[in-house]
Amino acid sequence: MDVYETAIVGAGPIGCHVARYLASKGRKVAVFEEHRTIGEPLHCAGLVTQRVLELAGCPSEGIVQNTIYGAVIHSPGGSVLTIGGDKVHALVIDRQKFDVSIAEKAFHAGAMIFLQSKISAAKRINEGIGLEITKNEQKATVHCTLLIGADGAHSRIRDVFGFPKPAEHLQGISAELSEVTLDPKYVHIFVGSSIAPGFFAWVIPTNGKGTTARVGLCIGKHHTHPLPHYFTTLLQHPLLQGAMVMKRFGGSIPLGPLKKTTDNHLMLVGDAAAQVKPTSGGGLYPGLLCAEQCSSAAEAAFQTQRFDEGTLRRYHVAWSKGIGRELALGMRFRGLYLQLTDNQFNKYIEKLNTPKTLETINTYGDIDYPSRLAFPLIRVVPSLLTLAPSLLKRTKP
Ligand SMILES: Cc1cc2nc3c(=O)[nH]c(=O)nc-3n(C[C@H](O)[C@H](O)[C@H](O)COP(=O)(O)OP(=O)(O)OC[C@H]3O[C@@H](n4cnc5c(N)ncnc54)[C@H](O)[C@@H]3O)c2cc1C
Known part of the structure; x- marks a missing residue:
């Protein structure tokens, strides 16, 4: 049985970003990807801010x-x-080139990436997690001390280990x-x-x-x-x-970031943890931010050799207090959005079409942080306040 310090399920951008960091710290990291090609099949509109390239360390060219x-x-x-x-x-x-660029960085940092390797079963064994890998209809098992589920929207790791589901x-x-x-x-x-x-x-x-x-x-x-x-x-x-x-x-x-993303020897990150902006569906920016917090909490766990939920939970707390607040507010905006009828869409779009509101939108609008626009906009269009009460309720990490 092969043994790794960290096994990451999913060679998407978020899994590979974590792999790169941990491998660069000298950790023995394996990434398992069920598909034969990184970045395929494509499922992304590819609209991001400059912050995404900066976080991923990818060139624009x-x-x-x-x-x-x-x-x-x-x-x-x-x-x-x-x-x-x-x-x-x-x-x-170009989302595929973006994914390949992050995977190459992980590989050059020393992570092993196994393609066409589907995690078909996982269970707790001997101070860690045992994984069953299916490759070309052959099965193999590996053991890891820390398992990171970066296996996307329909995460199997999330389901197998009983984490909550996205809303x-x-x-x-x-x-x-x-x-x-x-x-x-x-x-x-x-x-x-x-x-x-x-x-x-x-x-x-x-x-x-x-x-x-x-x-x-x-x-x-x-x-x-x-x-x-x-x-x-x-x-x-x-x-x-x-x-x-x-x-x-x-x-x-x-949508609806999870209330629990760590357990003994386990962490979830990216779409697997629903770390996605509820207003736009963009997952690259929040996912990469959370990947950084996941990586540093994982490295801290290796340094103390403690992989219990209490130790790993610092990752959950860190991302919940950081981008998690914006995602939680995003869920409130989404709640309001879902209540709007077509007539109300027509009405509000008309209401926003004034030089003053357009200037406010241009000044404060930020697709990564939509909440930064909400309050300046209400100041300019006070009638939007009728939508505000449910936004003002406290959000818990
Ligand atoms: C239609 C659409 C448009 C989008 N547009 C944008 C956009 O414009 N901007 C933006 O920021 N975001 C966008 N997103 C969201 C973005 O694509 C995701 O947030 C992002 O891909 C999340 O990365 P990830 O690494 O967490 O997951 P993924 O990219 O889904 O990677 C998960 C990987 O895990 C692998 N995997 C799953 N299960 C297993 C298993 N059992 N064994 C081995 N491997 C496994 C999968 O094959 C996959 O490669 C869009 C999404 C959709 C669906």
């Missing part, structure tokens, strides 16, 4: 496909609200398009019950000419049609007339 200055928000009634435009607010990345999962569908004619500086966001009930749809230009795009949408629990119906509706939008669909992909987004 070869990874950043386009820069985004603003957003055009389409109401259900067809009116539009254009925000931003003054400076770069987001980057469009909800969004269902997503997406595609790469060519032959579009877009302003490359603006993403388009569509809201409303006939286009993306419970979330939103997006059109993201993926090159500086505006001729290619990544489009998609997610839906929440309550919808009247199956997911492909909404996707067909999106593709019929006049903005996408004449577009060619090159590649389709889907995915699931877990």
Whole structure:
């Protein structure tokens, strides 16, 4: 039986980021990935802030496909609200190259990455965890002192060891398009019950000419049609007339960060822990932040050789008090968002279309920290206060 100090399930960006840190500290780290290629299958719109590249330590070159200055928000009634435009607010990345870049860093730091190696069973044994790995229909077992579940939205590690589940999962569908004619500086966001009930749809230009795009949408629990119906509706939008669909992909987004992410010899991180922004579905920024906290708590555990829940819990406390507060507030914003009817979307989008509110949005808007905009916006549009009471309730880590 192979023995590792740390085994990480999932060679996504978050698992590999943890692997890189621990391997750089000289720990014996193995990463197990069920797929044969890093970054595939793709399930991401690839819209991030500069902070993501900085946290991951990835170069822009070869990874950043386009820069985004603003957003055009389409109401259900067809009116539009254009925000931003003054400076770069987001980057469009090639997600597969991004994932490969992080995995290469982990590998060069000394982590072993095993592809086509699915964790098919896991249980506690001898002061650690025993894992069953299935590769090409052959089974093998390994032992690790610390197991890190970075195995995505439908984490098996989360389920096997009885961690709580995310509050909800969004269902997503997406595609790469060519032959579009877009302003490359603006993403388009569509809201409303006939286009993306419970979330939103997006059109993201993926090159500086505006001729290619990544489009998609997610839906929440309550919808009247199956997911492909909404996707067909999106593709019929006049903005996408004449577009060619090159590649389709889907995915699931877990929302509602977990109340428990550590146990004896165990930690969960990234989508496995639902460390995802509930307002946008973005998981790379919060996941990478939490990966850093997970790594340093794991290294501290190795230094003291204590892997009990009490010791590892410092990771849970650290991320909950940090980005966890923003994610918890994001769940409150989501609660309000879910209550809005199409008529209310139309009304609020119209209300926000004044020079003063647009200036406030441009000044305080930050896709990683949407709460920073909430209070300045209420000052400018006091009638938004009718939405505020449930935001003001205390959030517990
Ligand atoms: C449609 C869609 C659009 C999105 N758009 C954005 C966006 O624009 N910006 C953004 O920041 N985020 C976006 N996200 C979210 C983002 O993709 C995730 O938050 C991110 O991938 C989380 O990384 P992770 O490493 O935690 O999990 P993952 O990237 O899911 O990696 C988990 C890995 O674990 C592997 N695995 C799972 N089970 C096992 C097992 N039993 N054995 C071995 N390996 C296993 C999987 O194969 C996978 O490679 C989007 C998600 C979706 C679905």
